[in-house]
Amino acid sequence: MIPMNPLVYCHVFVSMPVQRAVHQHIVSNIPPPFPARSPRIVKMVSVNWVDHRTFGLSMQVYGSVSHHVMNIMGVAIMEAQYTKHIRGLLHDDECGKIIIHNDLAVMLQDTESIPADIAVSLSEKKIGFRLDNADLLFVPLRKYSYWYIVVANFRDGRFEVICPFKDIAIIQSDAFNVICKFRKVFKAVHSRSTRVDIYDMPTVFGSVSNQTNHGVFVLQLLLAYDGKTHFHFKEEHAKPLRESITYYLCTHEENELIMPEMKDIARQHGIEVENYKARGTSTSRK
DSSP, X not given: OEEOOOSEEEOOOOOOHXXXXXXXXXXXXXXXXXXXXXXXXXXETXXXXXXXXXXXXXXXXXXOOOHHHHHHHHHHHHHHHHHHHHTTOOOTTSXXXXXXXXXXXXXXXXXXXXXXXXXXXXXXXHHSSOGGGOSEEEEEEEETTEEEEEEEETTTTEEEEEESSSOTHHHHHHHHHHHHHHHHHHHHHOTTOSSOOGGGOOEEEEEOBSSSOHHHHHHHHHHHOOSSEEEOBOGGGHHHHHHHHHHHHHTOTTOTTOOHHHHXXXXXXXXXXXXXXXXXXXXXXX
């Protein structure tokens, strides 16, 4: 294993009053399992959504983060990145991120899966861009109920395995299998890439916490990790991160289902949350 060598450390995480208020409303009003169906509260690109019960149980204190929440977080981050791009607000020094859907992540973990089958879902025709044009490709993974991330850092030419817990050995074998499978998938998609030599990229491992709130820490890594900053999470960071991430998703610019209660809470704190449909189609994908 090659240890990570970060340039910057980040170890302070706090939430704002409006974020705490939104989080409190979500977790205090989790719908019961029966008889009614839990309403959707975060929906993006029409087909990606998460319901109130799943989201609330994931974001409550000590809640186990669902893969549905992990997926919607990935969509939210990439949609925000795309919106900044088309508005001309994406700076040259910002890293371009791709976040892999859980279904593909599970296929990468499956030792019996066929790389060519996964490659179809990551082709330029399917996703609209070349994989090797990204700076960072994130693969959120869950093994033995532990969430962790494999990052294909194309910008710096390395794979990074980031674990929000101390014992890296728990996922070491799984991570190596995923990277081995991903190399084959990448070659099937971009056999003649001139930017990325996928088999020449070494693998580095890093632990960013000694705690067990691994799901919420992974959500924060998806949002803020840039390949240079090393995060260090502590037990007391879990709650403010749950609060800030809940607010981020519930009031996200691309959320098609912003609840009236969210707008009311934000307004009480002097913040206007714009309704998705009220913005028209000026930033819609063509």
